[in-house]
Amino acid sequence: MAVSVEGLASVVKGRVVEAGAPDYDESRALFNAMIDKRPAAIAYCMDEADVVAALRYGVEHGLRIAVRGGGHNGGGLGSVDDGLVIDLSQMNRIEVEPAAKVARVQGGVLLKDLLEASHQHGLTVPVGIIGTTGVGGLTLGGGVGHFSRGMGLTIDNLLAATVVLADGSVVQTDSEREPDLFWALRGGGGNFGIVTQFTFRCHPASTVLAGPVLHDIEDAADVLRWYRDFVPQQPDELGIWYGLVTVPPGPPFPEELHLRKTAAILLTQAGEEESEALREARSYGAPLMDGIAPMPVPVWSTAFDPVYSPGDQWYWRGDFVEELSDDAIDVHVRFHESVPTWKSTMHLYSIDGAASRVGNDETAWGYRHAKWAQVVAGVDPDPANAAAITEWCKAYSDALKPYVLAGGYSNFAMDEPDRVRGMYGANYDRLARTKAQYDPDNVFRVNQNIAPAA
Ligand SMILES: Cc1cc2nc3c(=O)[nH]c(=O)nc-3n(C[C@H](O)[C@H](O)[C@H](O)COP(=O)(O)OP(=O)(O)OC[C@H]3O[C@@H](n4cnc5c(N)ncnc54)[C@H](O)[C@@H]3O)c2cc1C
Structure with a gap:
């Protein structure tokens, strides 16, 4: 039986594409065509308030929630069968402050757009090697690329983030505010919340x-x-x-x-x-x-x-x-x-x-x-x-x-639950404790999932 998403379209400003809609197949498509997931709905969020509204709707209706940035994940972890996809592709604003060498980037930006925007100022952020990859998934997983030896991983250049947590609250995090969350975001994937804005350090490179x-x-x-x-x-x-x-x-x-x-x-x-x-x-x-x-x-x-x-x-x-x-x-x-x-x-x-x-x-x-x-x-x-x-x-x-x-x-990786502990190595237990603090009910579980520590 089709999962009902009645009322979802009235709580978010952005477009909601439900199963059976004419643009459903186009909308549910992922970068990896080997993955064929059929979500109940895809909500194209326009801003942070939309993300909060879609998330609250999904939690209240017991839907499994996936967050889609660039949709590049090999295992298709930006989508979910019969659940709700919170799509961030419309949240693609980038502000570069050249004097401070800082870029503020919304959660749905693609690498190519970040590269272009920073290049206008003779700056860059070290990211991956394919422009259509999402900044969101790439950064939260680490971020390896052409400049890793000289500028570090993408996460080594992350200065701050704005995050919608599982309970719908919004927090700012950096090395001083919510430091455990900031630590976990830098490599722990989408386990801890929905990042609506990343702040990166830029490097001079034209x-x-x-x-x-x-x-x-x-x-x-x-x-x-x-x-x-x-x-x-x-x-x-x-x-x-x-x-x-x-x-x-x-x-x-x-x-x-x-x-x-x-x-x-x-x-x-x-x-x-x-x-x-x-x-x-x-x-x-x-x-x-x-x-x-x-x-x-x-x-x-x-x-x-x-x-x-x-x-x-x-x-x-x-x-x-x-x-x-x-x-x-x-x-x-x-x-x-x-x-x-x-x-x-x-x-x-x-x-x-x-x-x-x-x-x-x-x-x-x-x-x-x-x-x-x-x-x-x-x-x-x-x-x-x-x-x-x-x-x-x-x-x-x-x-x-x-x-x-x-x-x-x-x-x-593909969707490989058996390998997750190994992916996070010696940091797994601390990640599980941080997960218990920020997402005790494992609302964000469509990812390389860390179970909240008991
Ligand atoms: C062709 C190709 C080239 C690649 N090249 C590189 C490379 O050079 N270097 C490298 O390190 N990796 C590379 N990758 C891997 C890439 O980093 C991962 O596939 C990553 O998951 C893609 O992120 P996305 O936002 O596009 O994916 P999505 O499928 O949209 O999301 C992936 C995961 O991240 C979560 N997520 C995404 N955005 C957010 C957000 N804003 N807040 C919270 N959670 C979020 C999702 O929930 C999901 O679990 C490449 C992948 C492909 C397919």
Whole structure:
């Protein structure tokens, strides 16, 4: 029987899309087309009062509540079957205060809009590598990207937040106000409330020298060993990660490389004058292509958007790596060979440098001792390939299990309740106590869910 949402449309100002409405299918769609959830209603909140009203309605009517920022979550945790989706996409205002180097960002903003707005002032916030990702989910999970070594994780640049709590009250939090909540928000996901505004520290960075350096896949073992040994020696200012990348079949790539598998090094350096570290990275080996060029930060930070557009099938798994052994590299090489589709990939993000100089207990993100955040992603537009990409991803990440830390990055996960404790590592118990304080009834449970401590 359909769940009733009678009266919801009269308590929120924004549009409410109910099951059966003409735009229901479009409205319920998530970035990952492998997830097919059918909520009872989607409430497009216009402001904080709408968020409070929708939340109160959902709680009073016993509905399961999901909060949707950018809708990118791999496991589809921005939606819920038969429940209420509180959608924040209309709450997309950004204010940048250039003198204070601060950006105030509403909870539904996408990375590309934040990057563009801060770029107008020669500033940036370190975020992820795809522009259509939501600031909300990315930040609450941690936020890894091109600038992690130099500027830290996204959460390391979070200065304050405005949060609607489970009881409908609104609080301001920062290192002094509600400090436990502020600690938990920085890595604990959407467990603690609905963030209607994030305040970020911005960094001066307008142009980057950045791009991919593509090596022959036959050289993957050597490239990985070089990458492992090279990165820890480099100054923080060099952004660098490794990727199993199949060359997209179109411009700007030369035709002879189209659909060729490569061992890619992705490099980022602020400013246009080439640093010694960047020069050295580019001079390694005999690349098939060196795509390093000067470009505005938002251009580089959205460069992969055309490849990873909404509506593909995704299955992925994330892990943290402290040491990249030769045995692990052998596993990578083996699974590089069997990559099932051209969009399927493996990324190994460097999270040493600034990201590693924060204590494991200073924020809820308890893997500062890891040197790499690894993600294996099976991706393809065709649902007929869903099983193949899922099996490859599972087999690949299972084979790497002996070489990774016990937990994984919550933002690079499917809906994996069995792995949640590991995702938060040694911080789990404190998170569970903070959950009991701020959301004792587990109203916010459509996420990598932390059960409130008894
Ligand atoms: C193509 C792609 C590229 C990615 N690249 C990166 C990357 O470079 N670096 C990285 O770290 N991660 C990356 N991710 C992972 C991404 O950070 C997570 O998928 C994240 O959950 C997406 O956030 P969202 O707001 O878009 O998702 P949603 O599905 O809308 O939400 C995800 C979770 O966050 C909660 N949430 C969202 N907004 C709020 C809010 N304002 N208040 C409270 N809870 C909220 C939701 O309830 C849900 O549990 C990528 C994902 C994809 C699909």
